[in-house]
Amino acid sequence: MSTPTSNRKVKPPCEVFFDELDAFAEASGSKFMIIRGIEDECKNVDESELTTEQVEYHRYVMITKERGDFMELYRKKMILDFQAESHILMYGPFFSAYTVFSEHKCLLHDLKRKSLVQKFNLLFAFTYIILMYHCWLIDIEDGEGVVAMIKDLAKRWKALLKKTDEELGIDTKYTRPGIVVLLHNFKTRVEAAEHYGDENIAFNFQ
Secondary structure, X not given: OOOOOOOOOOOOHHHHHHHHHHHHHHHHOOEEEEEEOHHHOOOOOOHHHOOHHHHOOOEEEEEOHHHHHHHXXXXXXXXXXXXXXXXXXXXEOOEOHHHHHHHXXXXXXXXOOOOXXXXXXXXXXXXXXXXXXXXXXXXXXXXXXXXXXXXXXXXXXXXXXXXXXXXXXXXXXXXXXXXXXXXXXHHHHHHOOOOOOOOOOOOOOO
């Protein structure tokens, strides 16, 4: 006797991917943030028609409560309250390379007293915010300062990424590959910036 054919509709790859993403975030008690999407490469994408390969191009980072709190902390510390709700920030006296340098010094102090998990969350929050609001790179007068800061961030990321996911309090499926893409994006952004030091900016995090 032949087996009856199932009438169950097969879910497209995109739906399967996001169902799994939602379930993972719910199970871990986290939110998630997109780092890279196929929409960045292809305009007017119909999600239902995405191939498995295109879906797997997406990268996300899980945002735990502490990770999210640190992101909000740095956003508010580096941006005045009246601009803090805006995703579009203009370079000026309220937000400049000096603001970033000042907070980087505070970051170095804070990292000394933190666990590996907290160090990861702090470094992620700082890096993400200065990448998101990258207008500070427009006019850098202290070229040596920015080179030193970028080198320091690269060194710290390189050391952290040698730790296991368990030690860093991150997941292997989403956050680890998502962080690597975020850092590649940061590398591209800062290395393309104009600067006035004697050295080229190099964010060698790997």
